Amino acid sequence: MLLPILLVIASGMAHAVWSLFTKRSLNKSVFLWSIMMLCTVLLLPTLITELWHNPLSGGAYALLLLSVILQAVYSWLLSQTYELGDLSQIYPIMRGTSTLLVPIIGVIFLRESLSLFGWIGILFMLSGFIILSGVGSRRKHPGAPKQSLKPVLMALSVGLVTTSYVFVDKLNLQHISPLALLEVTNIGFVAGLTPQVLRSKALRKEWQVNRSTILLGAILNPGSYLLFLFAMQQAPMAHISPLRETGTVFATFLGILVLKEQQGLKRIVCSIIITCGIILIGMWG
DSSP: OHHHHHHHHHHHHHHHHHHHHHHHSSOHHHHHHHHHHHHHHHHHHHHHHHHHHSOOOHHHHHHHHHHHHHHHHHHHHHHHHHHHSOHHHHHHHHHHHHHHHHHHHHHHHSOOOOOHHHHHHHHHHHHHHHHHHTTTOOOSSTTSOOOOSHHHHHHHHHHHHHHHHHHHHHHHTTTSOHHHHHHHHHHHHHHHHHHHHHHHOOHHHHHHHHHHHHHHHHHHHHHHHHHHHHHHHHSOHHHHHHHHTTHHHHHHHHHHHTSOOSOHHHHHHHHHHHHHHHHHHHHHO
């Protein structure tokens, strides 16, 4: 069990670092498209070879298509969310939403039950989300602009789509290898951003300014999810998925220390509260 745990924690850390690179980029859509396109080109022969030698059933291809669609929606929402909000505000919400939604859906619609620790975990996460959203907080100065809820709502939407594609990809792993599935998700991700990239005409400038972080992000972005896919092959998703969100605290620290974002102490505390809630639900909920 130690190996999948280490893989999942490494996955969370890698995800936090490429998220930092994205937030620092000039054009979020172009940056995300660039780091994913490199891996997409490299892995395309792997996908073609596997499907050629091991053709799938119609239902399996339908699941792959659903994964492509979800990834396209996810990539568009992700680029817009990074444009609107601070990393230390939106990242904990994006990463924690899926862990919050799954048990709530189970209790309401599937008549499942939660332990006391599970309900405490949900309370922790809801508290962290509400504080990060700024709902009910007072403005420091009479003329200061009111904090917008749009980044928070976008981050919640990203979390909802993430929940959906993780479940779909868990099913896809019954029919296809992690590397081939990674290529399927890459294709969907790139397709979702291509219209914005073409309209922006900012591809050359982004590469001129951020060439090194694009190349490093091209390793960390698909690498983070590939590590998670390998971990899911070796351990139940319900046991290991919450551990991936330890990267939430790391990303919050990066946003505050590297990007010099405001409300540092409050956001660090919120990210720790949300992470504790995730672990409570995942381990003992």
